[in-house]
Amino acid sequence: MAAATCELTWLRCLFKDLQVCLKPITLFCDNQAALYIAANPVYHERTKHIEIDCHVVREKIQAGQIVTQFVPSHLQLVDIFTEALGGDNFKKLTSKLNILNIHAPT
Amino acid sequence: MDVNNAFLHGDLHEEVYMTPPPGVYRQGEKIVCRLHKSLYGLKQAPRNWFSKFSEAIKIAGFSQSHSDHSLFVQEKGFILTMVLIYVDDIIITGNNDKAIQDLKLFLQQQFHIKDLGKLKYFLGLEVAGSKAGIVISQRKYTLEILDDVGFLGAKPVDFAMEQNLKLTNDQGEILNDASHHRRLVGRLIYLTITRPDIMYSVNILSQFMHAPRKPHWDVALHVVRYLKNNPGLGLLFSSSSSLQLRAYCDANWANCPMIKRSTSGYCVFLGDSLISWKIRK
Numbered sequence: 001m002a003a004a005t006c007e008l009t010w011l012r013c014l015f016k017d018l019q020v021c022l023k024p025i026t027l028f029c030d031n032q033a034a035l036y037i038a039a040n041p042v043y044h045e046r047t048k049h050i051e052i053d054c055h056v057v058r059e060k061i062q063a064g065q066i067v068t069q070f071v072p073s074h075l076q077l078v079d080i081f082t083e084a085l086g087g088d089n090f091k092k093l094t095s096k097l098n099i100l101n102i103h104a105p106t
Numbered sequence: 107m108d109v110n111n112a113f114l115h116g117d118l119h120e121e122v123y124m125t126p127p128p129g130v131y132r133q134g135e136k137i138v139c140r141l142h143k144s145l146y147g148l149k150q151a152p153r154n155w156f157s158k159f160s161e162a163i164k165i166a167g168f169s170q171s172h173s174d175h176s177l178f179v180q181e182k183g184f185i186l187t188m189v190l191i192y193v194d195d196i197i198i199t200g201n202n203d204k205a206i207q208d209l210k211l212f213l214q215q216q217f218h219i220k221d222l223g224k225l226k227y228f229l230g231l232e233v234a235g236s237k238a239g240i241v242i243s244q245r246k247y248t249l250e251i252l253d254d255v256g257f258l259g260a261k262p263v264d265f266a267m268e269q270n271l272k273l274t275n276d277q278g279e280i281l282n283d284a285s286h287h288r289r290l291v292g293r294l295i296y297l298t299i300t301r302p303d304i305m306y307s308v309n310i311l312s313q314f315m316h317a318p319r320k321p322h323w324d325v326a327l328h329v330v331r332y333l334k335n336n337p338g339l340g341l342l343f344s345s346s347s348s349l350q351l352r353a354y355c356d357a358n359w360a361n362c363p364m365i366k367r368s369t370s371g372y373c374v375f376l377g378d379s380l381i382s383w384k385i386r387k
Binding site (some may be wrong): 007 | 171173174177234243245264265266268269301302305306307309339340341342343344349350352356357358369370373379380382385
């Protein structure tokens with residue numbers, strides 16, 4: 001989540017340079033625990049190893065730049081990057097990513 | 107647009123001497139010449155060229171973007187013009203044709219510039235634009251890879267990688283010629299620019315670059331066979347999409363069998379179009 005937040009911060013700057021104003025960005029995550037930790041500024045003893053990551057995300061949420069939202073695992077698009085998929089799932093996600101063949105005969 | 111002899115435009119600020127090329131000096135004579143302008147092969151040539159270009163374009167009223175230094179933006183009321191430069195290749199875009207024409211004229215006066223017309227091919231990416239949007243693909247590059255491996259006639263497969271396959275760094279015999287494998291994986295990495303679907307397998311493969319073994323080579327070939335299935339796949343940037351960013355992030359927990367690290371990844375959509383993604387272990 002922290003890596004994604006950093007990228008989003010950069011993209012926000014880039015779009016500002018391109019004179020595009022953005023609404024708060026929605027960050028989807030399928031990990032409920034991570035979402036709760038990001039939302040509540042409560043000290044949690046199990047977060048001590050990932051402390052900076054938590055703070056980065058939390059800061060951006062409080063500044064109103066990103067909004068976190070839960071997404072069920074079967075709708076999680078990043079699965080194609082983190083797991084070897086097969087079957088329909090792979091094809092479904094490829095089309096979701098807007099990958100298509102313009103040379104294909106229609 | 108393409109700049110002719112780009113590096114020769116740069117101004118040299120350091121004292122650099124060179125022996126003159128054959129034909130300039132007489133036999134037995136020992137002379138050196140001092141350079142006033144930069145030349146190809148100098149260490150500072152690329153830097154000089156870029157600073158020359160950015161100075162020139164700043165005079166024309168452009169400002170350098172802070173988030174991407176090779177991007178220059180000009181804003182005059184509602185007229186917006188953007189310039190992206192990669193060494194000597196320049197892309198110009200904007201919402202006003204007149205402003206773009208003016209800029210081209212200006213650049214032509216400053217440097218020797220060749221106008222290649224509408225954007226079709228940039229750094230190996232094929233760009234096709236239509237009313238529905240822009241598609242970038244690397245069809246030619248994919249076919250080159252297939253040709254290199256000799257897989258043009260191979261049987262295509264449907265998936266980039268087999269499910270539940272766990273690669274380790276101590277099984278199978280070590281490849282005799284690892285450079286072959288490394289070159290192939292390197293080319294696949296470049297291909298991921300337009301093919302996020304092979305991202306995961308390429309990520310796995312590149313973890314074993316130091317000592318590739320037979321199973322890794324097999325997986326690499328499997329990816330190539332997957333490419334054979336549909337070499338023309340590319341990314342679509344739809345023109346009708348909204349300007350709303352969405353991001354997804356995920357991690358697989360301790361998936362790596364060797365060191366129990368997890369792979370995390372994210373992807374960012376602008377409207378419906380995928381614009382940025384990354385995975386790392």
